[in-house]
Amino acid sequence: MVAEYRIDDLARAAGTSVRNVRVYQDRELLPPPVRRGRTAIYSDAHLARLRLILAMLERGYAFAQIKEMLDAWQAGHSLADVLGLEEATGAAWSHEQPAIVRMADLVRMFGAQVTPATIRRALELHVLERHGAHFVAPSPKLLEAGRELVTLGVPLAEALRLAAELQTETDRITALLVGMVRQYVLDPKGPDWLPSGDELPHYADVISRLHPLVMSALSAAVDRSAQRVIPQMMGDRLIAMVEKARRRDGAEPGA
Known part of the structure; x- marks a missing residue:
């Protein structure tokens, strides 16, 4: 599903101001939006172009x-290819769909905390973003992980x-990781190098x-880390609980 933005949403997503977006349009750096009646609609390609402008x-x-x-x-190339590069640098980075979260949802998930x-x-951490009367969770998975921690007994402030x-x-x-790719793939050609069409x-x-690549590397590293660290940090508690259960059942420890 292609995301659509009004100008204030576009500016917020890129971390800039509506005024700057209009300036970039006036300077012909940002393509004009699609018009639906009196409403200007921007796409992921606009967001990618805006992020590229800000980076430059x-x-x-x-x-x-x-x-x-x-x-x-x-x-040097078609507009589709240029936008393809822009989208590669930003628009398609998130594979999660943001979710609307109401105050009642937060209370249900985290209670009095x-x-x-x-x-x-x-x-402040952008775990939540304010949209009108509601909130939006850019990463519902991260919010759900926080809910699970709180359910286990971790204070919400500590989870944050x-x-x-x-x-x-x-x-x-x-x-x-990205720096290595830049160093060995792009930067050897010089800081002012630009690809031809x-x-x-x-x-x-x-x-x-x-x-x-980043997702795959981090996921694999976290999986291996969890396999090592969880037994290291929780093994003694697990052994103690097993031995207590054995004593309760009348068995000798180590038998």
Whole structure:
């Protein structure tokens, strides 16, 4: 399903302002939206292009330089291929569909631990995002993991602290992996290198393969880690519980 955004949703998703989105449109860096009556509708391709513009601005490129590079890519290849590269750099990164979460849902999941302080912290961590009168969970799986921890007896505030640490560590590891691809695949060609029209599909393919590569590597590493760490940290408690059960049943420990 193709995501659709109004201008305020687009700006929020990219981490910029509505005013900036309009400026980029005026400078012809961002394609015009589709019109449905009086409503402007943006797509994942717009979000990808916007993220690419923001990344270029952060690296110090001027508007004119950004437009020149985008025009050069577009002249060397079809618009579909250019948007394909843009989507590879951002639009298709999330494989989870965000879920609307109402206050009643949060109370059902976390009970009395839903307080202004825990909601504020969840918003700071982007575990939740505010959309009108409701919230949106960008990652329902992450929210469900938090619910499971709280159900087991972990305080919600501690679960949120863990979410912050997980984000920091996964960002660091992801940056290491992606940095290796950039170092050995893209950067040897020079910091100002840009692919030609004929090269564009290949490098779009390289970038598009990063998300599944990161997911596969992290998933495998976490699985192996869980197999090692869970027995190490919980084994003594399990043995103690088994021995207590044996004593209760009249058996000798170690028999």
